Ligand SMILES: Cc1cc2nc3c(=O)[nH]c(=O)nc-3n(C[C@H](O)[C@H](O)[C@H](O)COP(=O)(O)O)c2cc1C
């Protein structure tokens with residue numbers, strides 16, 4: 001049996017030298033006259049171990065990491081093609097505790113397969129959902145997605161099946177599926193990992209969405225900062241087209257569906273669905289007023305499903321295993337699994353997919369292993385730049401849409417950014433306002449002007465200029481932004497600001513201005 005060596009081609013692995021490691025491995029193979037197949041897989045999501053090199057041995061797939069090109073000769077000397085012992089050896093990959101304790105439904109194949117091998121995709125249960133969908137009536141597919149309890153993974157948590165039903169019922173000459181792959185939230189990378197590690201699952205999910213709603217064309221909208229994801233997605237679409245998964249007759253059925261990737265310049269607000277649609281139409285990325293809903297008048301004025309990558313990538317397993325299987329995971333109204341992204345000052349950062357219901361403390365302290373700096377955790381921001389800061393006192397909050405909302409927080413795209421006890425929460429509040437001021441599309445006053453005033457007010461607090469009156473003003477400003485903004489960029493910026501103020505009031509004290517603005 002020819003040994004198989006896996007070296008990830010995921011951006012996170014490439015950033016820490018995976019290409020150099022792959023080159024060193026092929027060089028060493030030929031220098032030693034050895035034969036092995038090198039597969040460039042996706043990432044397993046254990047970022048602190050990247051580049052994580054795996055070898056398929058008689059005793060399963062074993063892992064070594066983090067590997068540099070300098071380690072490669074030593075790995076060969078240690079007999080790593082047979083799973084030999086080495087200081088970087090972690091044993092069987094699936095037994096590594098971070099992986100072992102996960103429930104991978106959406107990410108089942110990521111890191112396991114060659115992302116561009118349809119043979120691998122089929123071998124690991126790919127296309128079963130699409131085959132099932134083809135045998136069903138569109139309304140039945142929509143009902144299955146609704147029954148699964150799947151909610152939008154892009155931020156708002158809106159039930160996916162209900163959105164699809166609106167598009168299914170709308171009469172139009174053309175309908176569209178738009179995949180929101182803008183992934184602008186801080187500390188998030190799950191969409192990118194899917195596109196780079198298992199692109200066919202997104203293609204399959206979008207094709208199912210098309211068949212379910214009567215849409216024949218799909219667009220993946222992503223940002224120019226994702227060059228590897230763009231290249232892999234485009235190659236995968238070509239392969240799927242050649243194989244008859246996409247085109248005039250999806251898998252030989254009566255349904256047509258095709259898709260392409262479109263690249264935006266990378267503005268946070270272009271992740272907002274209506275702004276995204278404007279950008280996709282070649283216009284400036286400015287938010288549209290709702291109604292009309294994109295589901296009724298979306299891309300080019302036609303009924304459009306706009307769904308996040310993770311929402312669409314979760315559909316194939318639902319159509320394969322059934323609504324009840326998926327719904328069985330989770331708690332309350334948060335059903336299924338969530339690919340959670342652990343980032344910031346954290347020891348074990350990466351992708352952790354699990355059923356809803358795990359507590360924030362378990363995620364940060366146990367799974368993430370606390371801070372990378374070794375200092376105590378002081379705050380975590382969940383849900384991107386518009387998410388609230390939670391102190392450890394709220395660590396018993398279960399990962400659940402409603403439980404987070406009850407604490408004035410949000411799950412959003414499930415990014416968790418960890419800060420240690422050196423963080424200055426006034427600076428973080430200022431950063432939230434500044435971010436909003438920079439990223440605002442400018443359409444409505446509370447956000448366009450309010451965010452600028454917010455930065456000024458926080459600077460006055462830092463400067464000791466009647467701080468108590470400024471705090472009152474800040475709260476008032478936040479109320480106005482919450483109530484009067486057209487979209488969630490202006491409407492949710494108050495959440496990080498007010499949570500910093502509520503949970504860390506001691507930080508809202510005068511300090512040198514230059515320090516506050518750093
Ligand atoms: C300022 C702003 C930025 C957003 N950025 C993203 C994004 O990067 N990706 C995403 O999927 N949704 C983003 N959203 C949410 C989208 O507007 C929309 O709710 C989502 O794409 C719907 O898909 P889902 O139902 O599958 O979550 C953003 C919303 C706002 C207000």
Ligand code: SF4
Pocket residue numbers: 269287439440441442443444445447448485486487488489490491
């Ligand atoms: S809240 Fe901000 S980003 Fe949203 S529409 Fe208003 S100005 Fe634009």
